[in-house]
Amino acid sequence: MSLDKATIEKLAKHCEDAELNASEITKITDYYPQMTYEDAYDIQWTARKAKEARGHKIVGMKMGLTSQAKMKQMGVPNPCYGYLADYFAYGDGAEIKIDELIHPKVEAEIAFVLKNDLIGPGCHIGDVFAATDFVMPAVEIIDSRYKDFKFDLKSVIADNSSSSRYVTGGRMRDIKDLDLKTLGVVMEINGEVVQLGAGAAVLGHPATAIAMLANMLSERGETLKAGEYILSGAITEAVSVKKGDNVTVKFQDLGSLSFRFV
Numbered sequence: 001m002s003l004d005k006a007t008i009e010k011l012a013k014h015c016e017d018a019e020l021n022a023s024e025i026t027k028i029t030d031y032y033p034q035m036t037y038e039d040a041y042d043i044q045w046t047a048r049k050a051k052e053a054r055g056h057k058i059v060g061m062k063m064g065l066t067s068q069a070k071m072k073q074m075g076v077p078n079p080c081y082g083y084l085a086d087y088f089a090y091g092d093g094a095e096i097k098i099d100e101l102i103h104p105k106v107e108a109e110i111a112f113v114l115k116n117d118l119i120g121p122g123c124h125i126g127d128v129f130a131a132t133d134f135v136m137p138a139v140e141i142i143d144s145r146y147k148d149f150k151f152d153l154k155s156v157i158a159d160n161s162s163s164s165r166y167v168t169g170g171r172m173r174d175i176k177d178l179d180l181k182t183l184g185v186v187m188e189i190n191g192e193v194v195q196l197g198a199g200a201a202v203l204g205h206p207a208t209a210i211a212m213l214a215n216m217l218s219e220r221g222e223t224l225k226a227g228e229y230i231l232s233g234a235i236t237e238a239v240s241v242k243k244g245d246n247v248t249v250k251f252q253d254l255g256s257l258s259f260r261f262v
């Protein structure tokens, strides 16, 4: 049985208030075990519309849980998606206020910017190559609103797939000039290497995640739009950070970006 409109709206506000106030909540399936995946995305889209109604712009999308290892670790069957609001965005050299977040973690990703809309279903990696304007480095800062990052897939979808901030920098490149599958990434925190990875960690190739996102969105009659900034999924494991930490991520062929938590 799925949730009624009033409950969807109540839960959207509950999750969004937790994000805005940096306050922990417990996973919502504890109280609504009957909720469906459609309910979970309804909650996410309701909170998204509330942000837009308050004047925020939605600047892009993210794919989450895109590594087989993470799906297995979380015991979830599929990746999930979320949206990126204007105030999530930071540039190279940024100072990010940690007090606005609960228990942030950082993960290295490749961002795609499209020159054409991508419309599912049936979208494949070739469509993504043809529609991509450029790719560039990104670091996503995830911050589940759930206590101790403990959730199930429905709860995390309702919580905008833990989306909270992202930092972008480095070099824009044509996707056709790169081998994103073998592209290496080194993450350092306070000068110490904490994670290494390659693009293949993202569903075998980061462009596969973008095709999957277009197909998932088509289930709601939505599309990926030209100009949107799209995070394709984590290349590295997510690493917890604290106030004062300096994060630098070096991307093969794409340059590097740095920022710190204050």
Ligand code: 0L1
Pocket: 063, 064, 065, 066, 140, 142, 143, 144, 149, 156, 161, 162, 233, 234, 238
């Ligand atoms: O971006 C991600 O891969 C994270 C998605 C949500 C799950 C989590 O918070 O770890």
Ligand code: MG
Pocket: 062, 063, 064, 065, 107, 109, 140, 142, 231, 233, 234
């Ligand atoms: Mg991510």
